[in-house]
Amino acid sequence: MTNVTFSSPSMARDVTVYAVAGDRGTILGVAKAHKIPIPFDCQDGECGSCLVEVKTLDPTRKTTIALTEKEKEGLRQLGKITREEIHDAEVNDIAPRHRLACQCFVRNEDILVSFQGDETLPAQAPHLSTAAKIYKGGLKPASVDEFLSLAIKVEEDAAIHFDELAKAMAAVGNDAVAKLFAQLAGFSRLHLAEAQKRAAAVDAHVQLPPDYVWPDHVTPERTDLWVGDPAMSRLDALRAALRGEKRGYEFYYSMAGTATDPDIVAAAKEFVHEEAEHVKVLEAWITREEWDLRHQAA
Structure with missing residues (x-):
């Protein structure tokens, strides 16, 4: 089992869910299954709306990553990946900080997924006593x-x-x-x-x-x-x-x-x-x- 913790200013608190590595596919697939409000549109790596930041919670573990050409190009257009990060991903299997949730697969490692949320939605006012x-x-x-x-x-x-x-x-x-x-x-x-x-x-x-x-x-x-x-x-x-x-x-x-x-x-x-x-x-x-x-x- 893999722990995936979602964190966003649009959520009242962080939410940790369990996913069987590979069974639920992408981060976006896990998020949708648990009603986590990651913004998305095309779901095919073209629009960039599902941009997230992924952090491995155990830095001593290292797993092979799958960074497709489509995801690399999408992140490059968004200005969210550097040449050094692309080199590390291709040569050293070191994942970049930012990913597209529809392209990034859940693997056998606990991760923290951070995202901004849908900024077109009105901000929630604080609860009054x-x-x-x-x-x-x-x-x-x-x-x-x-x-x-x-x-x-x-x-x-x-x-x-x-x-x-x-x-x-x-x-x-x-x-x-x-x-x-x-x-x-x-x-x-x-x-x-x-x-x-x-x-x-x-x-x-x-x-x-x-x-x-x-x-x-x-x-x-x-x-x-x-x-x-x-x-x-x-x-x-x-x-x-x-x-x-x-x-x-x-x-x-x-x-x-x-x-x-x-x-x-x-x-x-x-x-x-x-x-x-x-x-x-x-x-x-x-x-x-x-x-x-x-x-x-x-």
């Missing part, structure tokens, strides 16, 4: 200026928070998580710069009244992390960061759904779209981290 779906209260800015001031506060606080966490992790020697938090702080600063750019014509630092508090007395994207815990893993940190991003998404979503000013609604919807992308990126990172940990354990 039950509370966010029914909640009608919360902050209600009176103007676009006030809304942008709140958005700046959210992104500014997130950047400061991740910087603090990065320093705390570095102080206890957890360099891997410190590096991750520093990267997330950089992302938050990019979001902050975008919010400040939109608010260039208004007062970007409106002083909020004392009773204008956030849920839990912190801005939505602050994470419930254990600062200074030297045992924190990258996966723990990613999951906590995802919870913060989802709260940010829900915050802007509620603004877009409850505001009466059409200009506020339009501005909030832009932030909803951006936060949805942030959530998608973190979910993809978590999927990859979980897969790596399972593979290491195996």
Whole structure:
């Protein structure tokens, strides 16, 4: 039996299926049998729509590959194969990184198949919590200026928070998580710069009244992390960061759904779209981290 793991941003999580080497034919044949959404059209190596990336999970094993002239030409036209890779395939039986799923046969080796998915399909929005779906209260800015001031506060606080966490992790020697938090702080600063750019014509630092508090007395994207815990893993940190991003998404979503000013609604919807992308990126990172940990354990 052969394990074939499919991974794509268009899938909620990685999916591993079992295939008898040779019995199910190509990677595309296995994918179709298990309803894996690899895009395809001609199924004959002509269109290139079923482009995938294939990684052998046991690099110590080496099996003969079948790279047809049709597949080589298709990959060459897509710019996904080099002369060196063609030479290695023909002389050393080393498979290229990219393959056409309709031409690549499943062999007696465990593989990871990665693909982008059908980019013509609308992106799935993050799931809203039950509370966010029914909640009608919360902050209600009176103007676009006030809304942008709140958005700046959210992104500014997130950047400061991740910087603090990065320093705390570095102080206890957890360099891997410190590096991750520093990267997330950089992302938050990019979001902050975008919010400040939109608010260039208004007062970007409106002083909020004392009773204008956030849920839990912190801005939505602050994470419930254990600062200074030297045992924190990258996966723990990613999951906590995802919870913060989802709260940010829900915050802007509620603004877009409850505001009466059409200009506020339009501005909030832009932030909803951006936060949805942030959530998608973190979910993809978590999927990859979980897969790596399972593979290491195996």
